Amino acid sequence: MIALVRYTLSTVLLSQRYLPPVLVFLAALWIFTGADDNGPLPPDYAVGTAAVFICGIWLTVVTVNAADPVQRSITVVNAGGSGRVLAASVWVSGMWCAAIAVVGLLYPLTVGRHPIGPAVLVLGALAELTSACTGMALGLLCSRLVARRTGYSVLGALAAVLLFVLVPGVPPVHPVFQLLAGTRPPTSILLPVAAFCLVSVVLLAASALLTRFVAQRRD
């Protein structure tokens, strides 16, 4: 599996298609973080989690689509199954999302003088993880394995972003934004955010299974 992960990461790095989502993420974080330099951190984390969510979808699509379908078929034969290749793609997507999530977690600490404590850092980490897992789950469903045409992929990703970010009550991303943007103290929202984080992990697992099922049926 390590060999597959290294190969997948190499293909993404050499394609340079990771650059647009990473640059958009950094720009969004730089522009929208620090509205209140001395206020609480959770509203800044809301900005970071939104950026992680959108760029998580993008990075996952980039990772899965990095290999040409024929090239992928060779890798599947050499790896002994499509499940391993998909697992490597999920792993590499997770590495990208983890990297931007860490930046999203640490960057607000460098802007202004926020009250910092263990609870608020754990809260930020759980929120970023929720966005990353949900973004990866949707990115898999928008990848070439499920959406064979680029147009469908783009439309699917846009619809997913609008649904999960803007429609109230759709778990797990929107409720986390609301909790972070509210005025409740971090310790009181830690438990519900953890619950939504768990939901996002389940979503990711379900999405990976669905993607594998659809890809195998199409082949």
Add this chain to the structure above:
Amino acid sequence: MRLSGIGKRYGSGPWVLSDVELRLSDGDVLAVVGGNGAGKSTLLRLLVGLTRPTVGEVRERPTAVGYVPDRFPPHDRMSARHYLTHMGRIRGLQTNQAQNRADDLLDRLALVGGPDTALRKLSRGNAQKVALAQALLVAPRLLVLDEPWSGLDVSAHQVLGEIIGEVREGGGTVVFTDHRKAVAAAYATRVYRISGGRLAEEPGGIGELAGVELRRIESGAVDLAGLPGVIDVHERDDVIVVTVADKHCDAVLGAALAGGWSVHAVRRTAVRA
């Protein structure tokens, strides 16, 4: 390996393959001929496990499978050596083993530009050589080649013929497709045609093979590789091994003896179980 009652359709489309029965034994070299869209590539994808049959089952597929598709879309910037090293590691080789094997194969296939050439700079034929090399990084028990001769230069044709012979001699099975029956008949022990989604054996394969081991005792000018029915000629230890269609074996032996060779051994290579 066995395919029983195989049928394949994509979604609600027409049946691409139907009622396919096929048994592959160690040492088989099987050619599949047919027109464009006849289902040759689908059959190969079923053999290597890239697609599942709609009905029927594939049994006893070997674990070491090499697959060469009909086209090899190269990565943008990865070099041939790096690509093969990655594939070797995925196959379970150590990094240095994979690199050495990659270098050996690319040297043998005479990759123009050398192993450090970026894949995107390779011509179609040279990209096809890299595709062939990745299938041979670990000795395959089943080697599946989709129109392997297309795009390869003449010298690579000969190397490919040698490779097919080596896999067969090692007890592996080779399946390849081609549009041209003449090419199929020159290398395959059995030839099948796909038409209307059905697979049927055709006459014209080279059938049973014999391995003739020769030692030179006098200088002569006989061209062993050019004799009728000769599939492969290569050197092993201190003898020359000639793989020949069984029906041409006596004629080859006669020509070799007359040409100053001594017959060291004649072996029937089991190509059908």
